[in-house]
Structures are given as structure tokens and as C-alpha cells.
Amino acid sequence: MSKEAVIVKLIPVFRQYGYEGTTLSMLSQASGLGKASLYHHFPQGKESMADAVMAYVAVEFERAVLQPLKSDRQPIEKLKAMCQGLNEFYAAGENSCFLAIMSVGEADNLFHARIKQQLQTWIETTAEVLIEVGIEPAEAKMRSQHSVIEIQGALVLVRIIKDTTIFENIIASLPQKMLQQA
């Protein structure tokens, strides 16, 4: 099995149980590999498995969410494309955000710098699009940050209330909200 194929199978385990709630037994079962086989792919053990999963997911996020913002379409179209990417990336809200899940406990000690960096890149990349339509940089940053707040909050609520329309409504309202009176 390719390393990438293994990583893909580990993703849902870390996402559901968090770093410390995930055990090698779970990862073994999810991947179909014995524990020792996992150590062949990840000599540093659980920590490097989480590391690989985070890196893989970051690339997926870049592709699904950030790339659309860097295309040469109209700003409104870019934002709509981002929202489509968000809907896909978070499976309509059913997927918890890795950045939120991994910013707790020991995982936070291990990955904090990367998590913070990723979140800020997201905010800044979105802000660029707003600046493009003439919104003041400071205001653009605020709006962009606010959109991320809404998304993260919606993901928490969906996890608890189990109603994906909460997430879908937030996503649907995002583009207009971000550009309003611009």
C-alpha cells in the first residue's frame, strides 16, 4: 500500500477522536495494517502519523479552498468558488476542522505553530480578494476573520446538534456578506 493510501485511511480516525483519543489500535484497524507496519511507514510513530495527516489535509485545503481564491475570475466568483470548496472540504459540515481538533491538549503543543500559520494564511488569502474590490485592508482582514469565525462556529454546532443546514446556511450567506456595500 502506498504511503498516501495509508494516510487517507488514518484521516477520519484523527478527525473523530482527536490526537490523544486516537490509539495505534484504531489506526491499525482503520488502515488494515498491523501496528508494526504502520511503523514502517512512520518510524516516528503516532506523532508523525498525525503530522502526515495534517500535512495531507493542508494540501487538500489549499486545493479546494485557497486555489479558487487565486484564479483570475471576478471577486464574487472567487468567493463563491471558495464556498463550494469549503462545502466539499468539510463535507457539508459533517467533518470537524482539523485545526480546531488539533489545537487541544498535547497536540496543541506539537502542532500549534503550523495550525496558527494555516489559519492566518486562510484569513489573509480571503482578505486579498476583498482588497481587490476596494475594501480597506483593515476592514478586509476583519471581514475575512469574521467569515472564518462563522465557519468554525458552524462546524462546532453541527457536530453537536447534527444538523448540516446550519453549516450550509452560513456558507450560502458568506459571499454577499463579505462584499456588502463595497
Add this chain to the structure above:
Amino acid sequence: MSKEAVIVKLIPVFRQYGYEGTTLSMLSQASGLGKASLYHHFPQGKESMADAVMAYVAVEFERAVLQPLKSDRQPIEKLKAMCQGLNEFYAAGENSCFLAIMSVGEADNLFHARIKQQLQTWIETTAEVLIEVGIEPAEAKMRSQHSVIEIQGALVLVRIIKDTTIFENIIASLPQKMLQQA
């Protein structure tokens, strides 16, 4: 030491490390009691410690956040009082929300029903105030839910970015936002 005094000392451990990231050794150290002494207070072990902590925090939330909404003041004053309570309860955003932290992994299996119930009570109690000023019940629920989304999202961002002004800004804007054009 009284049971309540013990519970208070356990709170920050579960809040920072989550249910599965918290160990009895941590709880022992935080409380100043030996592991066996903790079992005197909580015969069911870690699960009942988390249970007691969740119940205690729920009472604090009720007092700080929900009670102000049930006073006989003007609606806008009630919302402002809630925001003051939120700021206190979440320590200006430095405290992660227990409902969010405990809705992950094994803890979610143990506590999901209570967590969902608590979140919905919060949303409904806030909605009552909006209905009081003539907002349609459906719209009141939406706005109320949206305010909780913003709070939860802000708590996630503060945890990662470590800037409490994010939370404070959200809180400051809440009352007006909830009542706008009502």
C-alpha cells in the same frame, strides 16, 4: 477538602486537555489529592469526574449567562448583561468551551445528549428575549443560533491565534446585531 473544592480544581485540566487527554495523574496533581483520594470522591473514576465538572460548569453558565436573560429588565439590557456574563464565563475568550471540547471522541459518546441539550437551551433562552421585542420566532431562533455560532467560532480562533480581542469584538457587537431593525 469539600467535593466542590475538588471539582473546581479539576476544571482547568479537562478544559485544556480534553477528556481523553486528561490523566488521573494530572487530576491528582491539580487537586493535590492522591489518585485513591479522588476515587473516594468519585467512585466511578475519571468518567464521573468529568461528569461532575460538566455539571458544575453548567450551573456556572446558567448563573452567569442565562439568568441575566430571565430578569425583568429591558431586552437590550438583558442581552448586554448576558454578554457581560459570557465575558466572565469564558474569561474574555481564554477559556475553551466545555461543550465544544467534550463533543469529541469518547467524551462525545458519554456526554452527547447533555451537551446538545445545554446548547439548545442556550439558543432557546436567547431567542425568548428576541421574541419579546417582536421578532418572529423563526427569525429569533436563527439570530440566536447565529450568535452562538459566532461565540463558538471566536473561541476557536482565540485558542489558535491567542488574541482575545477577537472574542471581545464579537461579544461587543452581539446585542445590537441581534436586535437590529426590530
Add this chain to the structure above:
DNA sequence: GTCTATATAGGGATAGAC
């Protein structure tokens, strides 16, 4: 009510055969 000491299970991790 708190302690020391201990039991038991499962966690992460490794050795070495195939």
C-alpha cells in the same frame, strides 16, 4: 478522607522472521 502499595489492561513502540 487520605495515603501507600498494587493489580490489570492497554498504550506506544521494537525485534526479527518472512
Add this chain to the structure above:
DNA sequence: GTCTATCCCTATATAGAC
């Protein structure tokens, strides 16, 4: 590259003295 078998450690939990 995957396995079986095993190691060591820590986690949860208990027994029983004080």
C-alpha cells in the same frame, strides 16, 4: 512491506492501612 511476538511504560482502578 507486512507480520507475530514481545517489551516497557503509563493509565485506570482497587485494597487496605491509618
